[in-house]
Amino acid sequence: MLILLPPSETKRDGGVGAPLDLELLSHPSLTSVRREVIDAVLTLSADRDAAVRALKLGPKQAGEVDRNRAILTSPTMSALERYTGVLYDALAPQTLAPEALGFAASTVAVQSALLGLVGAADLIPAYRLSFDSRLSLERGVPSLKRRWAPTSGAVLEERDGLILDLRSEGYTALGPIPRRRGAHYVRVLARDESGDVRALNHFNKQAKGLLTRALVEAGIDFATTADLLDWAATERYELAEAADGSGDLELVVPEVAGSPGRLMAVLRSDAA
Numbered sequence: 367m368l369i370l371l372p373p374s375e376t377k378r379d380g381g382v383g384a385p386l387d388l389e390l391l392s393h394p395s396l397t398s399v400r401r402e403v404i405d406a407v408l409t410l411s412a413d414r415d416a417a418v419r420a421l422k423l424g425p426k427q428a429g430e431v432d433r434n435r436a437i438l439t440s441p442t443m444s445a446l447e448r449y450t451g452v453l454y455d456a457l458a459p460q461t462l463a464p465e466a467l468g469f470a471a472s473t474v475a476v477q478s479a480l481l482g483l484v485g486a487a488d489l490i491p492a493y494r495l496s497f498d499s500r501l502s503l504e505r506g507v508p509s510l511k512r513r514w515a516p517t518s519g520a521v522l523e524e525r526d527g528l529i530l531d532l533r534s535e536g537y538t539a540l541g542p543i544p545r546r547r548g549a550h551y552v553r554v555l556a557r558d559e560s561g562d563v564r565a566l567n568h569f570n571k572q573a574k575g576l577l578t579r580a581l582v583e584a585g586i587d588f589a590t591t592a593d594l595l596d597w598a599a600t601e602r603y604e605l606a607e608a609a610d611g612s613g614d615l616e617l618v619v620p621e622v623a624g625s626p627g628r629l630m631a632v633l634r635s636d637a638a
Contacts, residue, residue, distance in 0.1 A: 591615075
């Protein structure tokens, strides 16, 4: 099983790991593109004003350019610890048991705009780059999508077994999942008190973080979609294949006083 997460725009500073070593990252077939993107980011960052414009940074965010200048020399930490924000706050990797962290290391990957697909335990630096960032103000420079989609897509195409894609659309485009049985994009929906179901917007990321935590704590390497859905039903999670034939999975969560609240209240259908 492979669980795909988006990165976050915000990241923790610091770390205790040695500087970035591309040879130690998961998916070594991405190494050459990783070097190209890093070189482009370092070149861009040499001109602070150009970098601020290309990365669409505000006046108080110019320090992000310094982060990018130090990509190859700054300390590292695991990808799950590096990223912050709503999804990763809900996942709360710092509170996972060692067994769950070990399971996450083999089943969770993050779609980084800088490094492509990285494993949950891969040691990475702090940086600033989004799926739609420009690597140069000059015309004709390949976009991140053009650089990553073929290579990251090939990695996922070669992956057997169940794939759960919890990434946002922008990051899904950097590494499309294969169109086959067992590879699913996960939609999060909310059911209100009247029973109506709609897209869950504000708390979408939180629900995905909570689902990821539930899966890594369960520690089950589901071989098929049926196995996953059987587990979900047993655990009273409302997870099912979409009726529109898209192959997507739909996670329906109850609205609890306008907030998803704690894990049981968000994910389990009997908690509404």
